[in-house]
Amino acid sequence: MKADTFKVGIIGIGYIGKIHLEELSRVEGVEVVAIADANAELVKDIGTRYGIKGTYSDWKKLINDENVEIIHNCTPNNLHFEVNQRVIESGKEIFSEKPLAWNHERPSELWIGKRNEANETFFESPILQDKSTQHYATLPSGHPMGYRDAIVNLFRDYYSAIRDKREGHKTASIHPDFIAGHNEMLILKAALESSKQGTWTEVKYNDV
Numbered sequence: 001m002k003a004d005t006f007k008v009g010i011i012g013i014g015y016i017g018k019i020h021l022e023e024l025s026r027v028e029g030v031e032v033v034a035i036a037d038a039n040a041e042l043v044k045d046i047g048t049r050y051g052i053k054g055t056y057s058d059w060k061k062l063i064n065d066e067n068v069e070i071i072h073n074c075t076p077n078n079l080h081f082e083v084n085q086r087v088i089e090s091g092k093e094i095f096s097e098k099p100l101a102w103n104h105e106r107p108s109e110l111w112i113g114k115r116n117e118a119n120e121t122f123f124e125s126p127i128l129q130d131k132s133t134q135h136y137a138t139l140p141s142g143h144p145m146g147y148r149d150a151i152v153n154l155f156r157d158y159y160s161a162i163r164d165k166r167e168g169h170k171t172a173s174i175h176p177d178f179i180a181g182h183n184e185m186l187i188l189k190a191a192l193e194s195s196k197q198g199t200w201t202e203v204k205y206n207d208v
């Protein structure tokens with residue numbers, strides 16, 4: 001392992017944890033060195049298959065593993081807060097999963113609803129995209145990118161931001177942080193309220 005490789009631990013190795021494990025192998029300068037899951041048999045099996053040395057059934061032990069610098073929290077929603085809090089307190093970096101909230105069946109389309117003009121649908125294409133997002137379109141037009149490519153793009157942004165932080169530069173990388181996650185919940189809350197009342201509902205963002 002190169003000295004400048006980020007050493008990563010994944011907590012929760014179910015559906016999305018396995019995708020993190022596999023897709024992190026496509027990200028430059030990153031290596032998964034530990035995994036934790038309450039299912040001890042699963043941890044053993046995945047550890048052997050992928051050659052991962054650190055295998056834990058207690059996620060707190062993974063946080064304490066000295067080889068681990070960055071932790072991906074892929075546990076169920078009810079554990080997100082506790083695990084994220086512990087990781088932040090440990091001083092290690094955290095990449096947290098979130099509750100699901102998008103249309104898996106049509107991932108290449110973005111529907112833009114408008115109040116006073118016609119709604120629009122934006123299709124993913126490196127030709128149509130703005131310069132600031134063209135680097136996410138890693139396949140030519142006509143070759144639809146997939147769900148896993150979006151995850152790799154997110155990982156590349158995240159690790160580029162960590163690299164910039166360590167090197168002391170301000171990062172140009174954009175990736176959703178905890179404030180964005182909090183705002184997503186406020187939008188969801190307003191959407192539920194709007195549906196209940198049958199009226200437009202203002203999103204009340206907190207000053208965080």
Ligand SMILES: NC(=O)c1ccc[n+]([C@@H]2O[C@H](COP(=O)([O-])OP(=O)(O)OC[C@H]3O[C@@H](n4cnc5c(N)ncnc54)[C@H](O)[C@@H]3O)[C@@H](O)[C@H]2O)c1
Nearest residue numbers: 012013014015016037038039074075076077097098099100
């Ligand atoms: N970004 C995405 O596209 C995406 C897709 C699916 C799920 N998710 C999110 O990922 C999270 C996990 O979802 P999933 O579908 O992988 O669930 P899952 O049930 O398949 O996996 C969760 C894993 O966590 C383990 N676990 C449960 N309690 C534990 C504990 N106390 N200690 C250690 N491990 C524990 C389980 O054994 C299981 O292996 C959820 O927040 C979900 O919303 C995101």
